[in-house]
């Protein structure tokens with residue numbers, strides 16, 4: 229079991245309200261990703277749940293019990309840190325088993341569990357090495373092993389992949405996601421990489437300046453962003469946001485069109501402009517188009533269309549997929 | 562410094578200082594060895610004759626030598642234990658966010674800046690004096706008989722004084738090391754449920770292994786040659802109870818005017834220091850490897 233509920237959780241450092249007040253429900257077994265720009269309070273929120281930081285006010289329930297007064301070790305959670313935080317003088321075996329040892333489990337029990345965890349992470353041959361003798365990816369695995377071996381109610385990850393190179397990141401992303409599904413343990417995962425968020429999450433929590441902007445499945449956030457912030461944050465390349473005449477003609481303050489919903493054509497009915505930059509990836513073509521009176525728009529078209537910079541082009545938005553936002557930035561539905 | 566060329570340049574550049582240091586060391590050493598082979602009495606200067614290894618024979622078979630050797634090892638060992646254990650405790654304490662932390666740190670470091678003769682005099686006359694010392698006053702006001710430190714427990718008194726002087730050094734090094742302990746590692750241990758005591762033994766102590774090694778090695782070098790504290794307080798006595806090798810060499814040369822014997826003692830001390838260093842490096846030197 230690993231149901232986590234936050235009620236009016238508030239955190240201030242000195243006089244600064246880092247988290248003004250958050251309510252959140254995390255179901256057992258789900259993979260929840262906290263995503264948001266740097267400094268928005270993701271790590272702080274995670275550390276509040278972990279018990280590494282005290283809440284200023286509010287309540288945190290794990291499986292129905294309020295844990296705000298419990299020390300970190302007694303909350304039954306385990307954490308994977310960005311810097312791995314392995315114990316440098318202990319072998320991989322002792323690193324993974326340290327929590328069990330502290331919990332006073334019998335030696336052969338520890339040995340069995342550590343070896344099982346190591347096997348599931350392909351670490352068996354490294355069990356007797358020190359962390360200093362491992363590669364970054366292997367260290368990351370050890371840190372994950374240390375987390376799973378204690379059979380926690382939930383895993384907490386704080387940007388665990390940010391020190392790895394791009395290829396390894398994709399691998400580890402898959403590995404973590406499938407491991408979590410296999411174990412069925414609740415996971416909270418902090419990242420500022422929205423690709424990680426979109427690919428791994430059952431549920432994404434978008435944070436901005438300590439506030440929850442929107443909670444939902446990746447597709448929900450993509451298809452129906454609740455406000456301008458989420459619209460701009462989720463999706464890559466970023467959604468085109470257009471103000472002025474085109475927006476007011478649709479009864480909105482701002483309209484948003486994703487690059488993939490803005491088809492580029494030689495001629496037709498739409499926004500006419502000049503291509504400033506054309507990026508040809510083979511599979512996709514990204515065009516950055518200057519449209520007079522509207523601004524620079526990004527268009528993404530599947531396949532190779534042979535557009536060149538300097539040519540004029542017409543951008544045709546998919547009328548059904550235009551997002552409208554009012555003055556306060558909220559979506560108009 | 563990894564290609565052959567850069568290494569060669571490096572050697573060339575450090576050569577002058579290496580040569581200078583080598584001369585600095587080898588000239589006095591050679592002279593001492595030369596003197597140690599002479600019958601050289603300061604009361605009859607100019608009458609030196611070759612003595613062969615006689616000086617060594619007399620120095621090593623002198624009963625004072627074995628006593629001095631035991632005292633030296635006792636002094637070094639006891640001060641090392643006190644400063645390393647005490648330094649670790651102080652460092653742990655000073656690492657806590659306590660009120661007046663900066664002033665406290667300064668106060669703990671202060672003894673290191675007091676020169677050995679002065680601190681020995683302060684201890685002798687203001688603290689340990691059997692009549693007018695602070696300890697005597699405390700004992701009296703508690704209705705106990707004051708201890709006559711330098712008469713009853715002379716070696717312990719010297720050990721206390723020297724330990725007091727070296728405690729700040731150990732504390733400082735260990736405190737710096739403690740502060741470099743990774744914050745996330747502490748948190749990981751917290752999540753793993755390590756309480757204060759397991760945390761100390763499994764995380765902090767291994768982290769301190771290297772700085773403790775450094776403290777032991779550096780202190781040993783200086784503690785083998787403690788002299789001022791003994792000279793000022795007990796003068797090696799009562800009897801030979803606080804005579805260490807360094808003081809014995811001094812007594813040989815300037816109280817008995819025997820330069821040859823003292824030089825032999827000096828060479829013996831050098832050999833002993835190297836033996837101690839050899840064993841120390843063997844025992845704890847592996848902590849220094851990365």
Ligand SMILES: Nc1ncnc2c1ncn2[C@@H]1O[C@H](COP(=O)(O)OP(=O)(O)OP(=O)(O)O)[C@@H](O)[C@H]1O
Pocket residue numbers: 241246264265266267268269270271272273420
């Ligand atoms: N111990 C602290 N004392 C004071 N302010 C803090 C402390 N820890 C964090 N903050 C502040 O709280 C805010 C949120 O920090 P947090 O570390 O949660 O950001 P984050 O979302 O994890 O950012 P990043 O993606 O860069 O890791 C920041 O403005 C930071 O300056």
Ligand SMILES: [Mg+2]
Pocket residue numbers: 270271272
């Ligand atoms: Mg962070």
